[in-house]
Amino acid sequence: MPELPEVETVRAGLLPALEGQRIARAELRRDGLRWPFPPDMAARLTGARVEQLRRRSKYILADLDRGESLIIHLGMSGRMVISGLAGPAVPGQFHFDHPPVEKHDHVLLHMENGARVTFNDPRRFGAMDLCATQDLERHPLLASIGPEPLGNSFHATYLADRLSGRKTPIKAALLDQRIVAGLGNIYVCEALFRAGISPKRAAGRLSRARIERLTDAIRTTLREAIEAGGSSLRDYRQANGELGYFQHSFRVYGREGAPCVTPGCPNTVRRIVQSGRSSFYCPTCQR
């Protein structure tokens, strides 16, 4: 569920609680998530100051003042909940007491500023690891990830080169994090609709013009979703400090059987299964 825009929104929401702040105590309530936590993770976090919070693909990276970075992945069901932060950082927000610890609260960061950041992940597909900051780009989880879709190195020429000769459906190619970072099932469906490209189309059989349309569609789709997340952070009085979940309106995702949103299009949104996942598309608008 959390794809690049949601992770970016979570990162932005965590800034007032974490950036520039020191971790008074890290509390691990189990030994790991998808993988075991690294040795002595609690001790390596305790007392560290978060210098910078960054995002790479769907990962949040917290650079610590000890030369290490905390790598966070939300997986499918991971959530961050902020509590206890009173102060001027975000007026009107995050003024609440610490709620009781809940089931699936796996990691708690007790900050010196009084904030508590709780990582909750029922399905435990999420991950946390520690890595020397200078070695991050060689970390196994990050080493083979493709370019950021909103960055300068993601463009039609690059994408055409990576798709060339590939017979796999464009849907599967865009989900491949080695080709482009940060896309998941939802935004791939949305970007393909916006580009007018069928999810079944062979990746290597897209014209240059359509690849250009696709890169534009990917960027626009992500930018709009990030903007929607940002305004949800600004406007919504968060009752419980939970970050990253906000109302989205999707054009095709989850709309099986509903009318296509294209003005004048008589068709309805279809759902097919590709490599075990649902693809939503309009057979008239996407070819």
Add this chain to the structure above:
DNA sequence: CTCAGCTCCTGCGGGC
């Protein structure tokens, strides 16, 4: 190298 299928995990919703 490419690609399809399997797997981890829990909560939720549909069907009976």
Add this chain to the structure above:
DNA sequence: TGCCCGCAGGAGCTGA
């Protein structure tokens, strides 16, 4: 009302 089943999906892994 309660139970069972299937589904959701990020991404590493395996095997063809």
